[in-house]
Amino acid sequence: MLQPSQPIYTVAGIRTIETAAMPSAKPPLMERAGRASAEEAVRLMIDRPGALLIACGPGNNGGDGFVMARHFLQAGRKVVVAFSGDTAKLPGDAKKSWEAWRDAGGETLSDLPSAPPEGWALVVDALFGIGLQRPINGRYADWIRALNALPCPRMSIDVPSGLCADTGRVLGVAFKATHTVTFIALKPGLLTLDGPDHCGELVVKRLDLDANSYLPAPGWEVRPALFGDQFAPRRLNSHKGLFGDAVIIGGAPGMCGAPLLSGRAALRAGAGRVFVGLLDPRAPVVDLIQPELMLRPAEDALSEGQAIAIGPGLGRDEAASALLHRAVASKHTLVLDADALNLLATDDTLAGALTRRHAPVVLTPHPAEAARLLKALPDEIQANRLDAALKLAQRFDAHVILKGNGSLIAHPDGRWLINRSGNPGMSAAGMGDVLTGLLAALLAQRWPIEAAILGAVHLHGAAADLLLAKGIGPIGMGASELPDAVRMLMNQWVAQHQHY
Numbered sequence: 402m403l404q405p406s407q408p409i410y411t412v413a414g415i416r417t418i419e420t421a422a423m424p425s426a427k428p429p430l431m432e433r434a435g436r437a438s439a440e441e442a443v444r445l446m447i448d449r450p451g452a453l454l455i456a457c458g459p460g461n462n463g464g465d466g467f468v469m470a471r472h473f474l475q476a477g478r479k480v481v482v483a484f485s486g487d488t489a490k491l492p493g494d495a496k497k498s499w500e501a502w503r504d505a506g507g508e509t510l511s512d513l514p515s516a517p518p519e520g521w522a523l524v525v526d527a528l529f530g531i532g533l534q535r536p537i538n539g540r541y542a543d544w545i546r547a548l549n550a551l552p553c554p555r556m557s558i559d560v561p562s563g564l565c566a567d568t569g570r571v572l573g574v575a576f577k578a579t580h581t582v583t584f585i586a587l588k589p590g591l592l593t594l595d596g597p598d599h600c601g602e603l604v605v606k607r608l609d610l611d612a613n614s615y616l617p618a619p620g621w622e623v624r625p626a627l628f629g630d631q632f633a634p635r636r637l638n639s640h641k642g643l644f645g646d647a648v649i650i651g652g653a654p655g656m657c658g659a660p661l662l663s664g665r666a667a668l669r670a671g672a673g674r675v676f677v678g679l680l681d682p683r684a685p686v687v688d689l690i691q692p693e694l695m696l697r698p699a700e701d702a703l704s705e706g707q708a709i710a711i712g713p714g715l716g717r718d719e720a721a722s723a724l725l726h727r728a729v730a731s732k733h734t735l736v737l738d739a740d741a742l743n744l745l746a747t748d749d750t751l752a753g754a755l756t757r758r759h760a761p762v763v764l765t766p767h768p769a770e771a772a773r774l775l776k777a778l779p780d781e782i783q784a785n786r787l788d789a790a791l792k793l794a795q796r797f798d799a800h801v802i803l804k805g806n807g808s809l810i811a812h813p814d815g816r817w818l819i820n821r822s823g824n825p826g827m828s829a830a831g832m833g834d835v836l837t838g839l840l841a842a843l844l845a846q847r848w849p850i851e852a853a854i855l856g857a858v859h860l861h862g863a864a865a866d867l868l869l870a871k872g873i874g875p876i877g878m879g880a881s882e883l884p885d886a887v888r889m890l891m892n893q894w895v896a897q898h899q900h901y
């Protein structure tokens with residue numbers, strides 16, 4: 402059975418669910434959250450006797466921490482609570498949790514204690530959750546830095562303190578958790594930008610709520626379950642025509658490597674035939690390492706295949722622009738990458754033509770390309786990647802893959818997803834070209850557009866994860882090493898499919 406995809410809600414959505422569920426929730430949500438955190442903590446401390454430290458903040462995240470502390474106290478475990486706020490100012494639920502902690506005999510320290518000689522069994526961050534409003538500084542920042550330096554497992558409650566739950570930005574300083582227990586549902590900031598670096602292992606505790614019954618999920622994580630039905634075993638009676646023609650266009654003088662990488666990836670991902678159209682008049686006529694590729698002058702390749710991927714190494718001169726205009730005017734499904742995106746960013750006529758197309762368009766920008774397309778700075782894109790992906794999808798009426806840690810997929814109708822596969826080995830030249838080739842191959846094999854996008858993005862990262870597990874990376878992982886790993890994964894998934 403493939404693991405189902407989990408829903409993702411922004412903070413506004415979580416608040417809506419909480420508000421709707423809270424009045425009738427018995428036991429109250431904070432009790433459930435604190436208990437769920439304690440259960441998870443027990444798992445983390447299985448081989449670690451000794452005391453645990455819980456740092457509680459001034460809001461309801463701190464309230465969860467007090468509930469958790471009470472469970473450990475009542476179970477006879479040594480637990481130390483640090484809280485530097487004013488208990489009189491705690492919000493209602495958190496105040497009740499503090500009172501219950503106090504009534505159970507618990508005490509709070511107003512500053513972080515030094516660690517016992519044997520070290521803490523676990524350090525718990527219950528400082529700030531989804532209510533973080535501004536950068537952390539002063540005492541709380543000092544606490545977070547000190548906690549981050551402790552050599553023990555570190556668990557965050559709901560969201561690592563200092564991380565923006567919507568965007569994954571670090572506001573001032575952020576707790577670096579080895580484990581995060583998040584409530585009700587995933588939040589985008591846990592999955593993209595700096596989120597994964599601060600969450601460690603991420604567990605969702607739904608608190609017995611069916612979030613979707615209160616508010617349909619706006620976003621989902623990318624999982625093979627969403628495209629797994631494309632992995633049907635091939636018929637014995639098959640021929641290459643069944644698996645389509647992938648077409649990749651690019652390769653201006655001096656830049657033929659990029660489309661060749663895409664082409665090699667498309668072959669390994671199962672396209673029946675792969676055409677690579679090259680702009681360079683002196684381009685090779687055969688790829689001696691991969692002679693299956695059919696190299697063509699760029700113009701000639703435009704008339705082939707079901708879908709065209711254009712952009713790798715395309716350059717930005719007049720010939721490149723003319724080719725791109727012709728591709729956009731075609732009836733093919735289009736994937737625009739690299740220089741195709743850079744040309745699009747400065748050509749309003751092209752942008753207009755793109756939005757008038759009937760066949761689907763996929764844009765695959767990295768943050769700098771996204772910035773050019775939205776006439777913004779890369780930092781502004783990264784400050785809210787979800788927002789940027791949605792804006793691009795709307796502006797160009799296209800499917801968008803905003804690459805980077807936690808690649809975002811935005812559909813033109815406003816739905817979005819976040820991919821969780823991949824690793825820093827992918828921070829290398831040519832990785833984007835491979836993604837484009839994968840997309841071209843899945844489209845050639847007539848995967849529906851959304852399945853092709855999710856499949857390509859997930860496979861791209863999963864192939865890199867496979868290499869990482871074998872010690873091939875993160876340092877020195879090469880884009881040209883990815884396609885073989887993609888092939889292995891796709892064949893494994895087809896084999897699994899046969900057992901359903």
Ligand SMILES: NC(=O)C1=CN([C@@H]2O[C@H](COP(=O)(O)OP(=O)(O)OC[C@H]3O[C@@H](n4cnc5c(N)ncnc54)[C@H](OP(=O)(O)O)[C@@H]3O)[C@@H](O)[C@H]2O)[C@@H](O)CC1
Nearest residue numbers: 430431434459460461462529530531532533534535536559
């Ligand atoms: N509601 C529920 O039913 C449930 C909620 N649950 C839990 O509650 C969490 C959300 O709680 P929350 O809304 O109270 O926000 P929280 O993250 O504790 O922070 C707010 C406090 O921090 C302060 N503050 C903010 N930024 C700051 C900064 N930079 N530096 C310093 N202070 C700063 C802010 O002060 P203010 O901005 O008002 O001055 C306020 O005092 C959620 O993540 C989950 O863990 C669960 O129990 C499930 C049920």
Ligand SMILES: [K+]
Nearest residue numbers: 526529558560
């Ligand atoms: K926290």
